[in-house]
Amino acid sequence: MIQSLQRLFQDMMTPAASSEQAEPGQALAVAVLLCEVIRADYRLEEAELEHLSMLLAARFGLPGDEAQALVSQACDETESAVDHHRFLRAVRDGCDYDERVALVREMWSLALVDGDKDPLEEHRIRRLAELLHVTHGDFIRTRIEVEAGGE
Numbered sequence: 001m002i003q004s005l006q007r008l009f010q011d012m013m014t015p016a017a018s019s020e021q022a023e024p025g026q027a028l029a030v031a032v033l034l035c036e037v038i039r040a041d042y043r044l045e046e047a048e049l050e051h052l053s054m055l056l057a058a059r060f061g062l063p064g065d066e067a068q069a070l071v072s073q074a075c076d077e078t079e080s081a082v083d084h085h086r087f088l089r090a091v092r093d094g095c096d097y098d099e100r101v102a103l104v105r106e107m108w109s110l111a112l113v114d115g116d117k118d119p120l121e122e123h124r125i126r127r128l129a130e131l132l133h134v135t136h137g138d139f140i141r142t143r144i145e146v147e148a149g150g151e
Contacts, residue, residue, distance in 0.1 A: 024077075027060045029090035030103060031074035032081070033128055037107045039078055040124035051113045055106050088131050100132045104139060108146040117147075 024032070034055065038048040049071060057067035081087075091100065107128065111121040129139040 024087055024090050026090060026094045027056065027062075027070055028074060028077065029087040029094070030059065031056055031070050032077050032084065032087045033091060033103065034106060034110055035071070035074040035078045036084065036128065037110050037121055037124050039075075040111075040120045041118040042120075044075070045114055047113050048110055051110055055110070059106070088128075092132060097134075100134050101138045101142060103132065104129045104134050105142040105146060108143050112146055 031052070034052055038044060038052060052074075053064070053067045053071045056062060056070050057064060060067075060070075062070065077087075078084075091103065095103070104125065107125045111117065111125060125143075126139060129136075
């Protein structure tokens with residue numbers, strides 16, 4: 001566990017190459033895309049951050065402190081990144097279709113954790129689902145499942 005924490009912090013502190021940014025790891029790419037959803041309404045609520053940490057811990061088998069460090073890193077990346085195509089590419093290339101659909105389901109659960117379906121969050125999820133090549137039918141199906149409580 002200590003080694004994985006050290007690796008995480010080393011990855012966070014290693015500067016990206018000046019001519020080209022390094023490809024993000026799968027966990028960071030997923031975390032950044034999920035963070036994009038909770039930032040879409042211009043409010044970062046504690047409940048959303050906690051739910052994001054829980055989702056990442058479950059998806060990647062991380063202990064709580066590593067999941068929280070990943071959330072922090074993802075939020076920093078989201079704020080400082082010029083574009084998010086490298087994160088989208090990492091997820092598209094590293095996940096099969098069912099995993100991408102599961103990611104869209106997680107996006108919906110984050111958007112609805114505060115009990116409010118904000119149009120800005122819905123728009124962001126719709127756009128990310130399109131960029132992840134998730135069909136509109138699966139986009140709608142996952143929303144309905146999460147709204148019905150079938151996460």
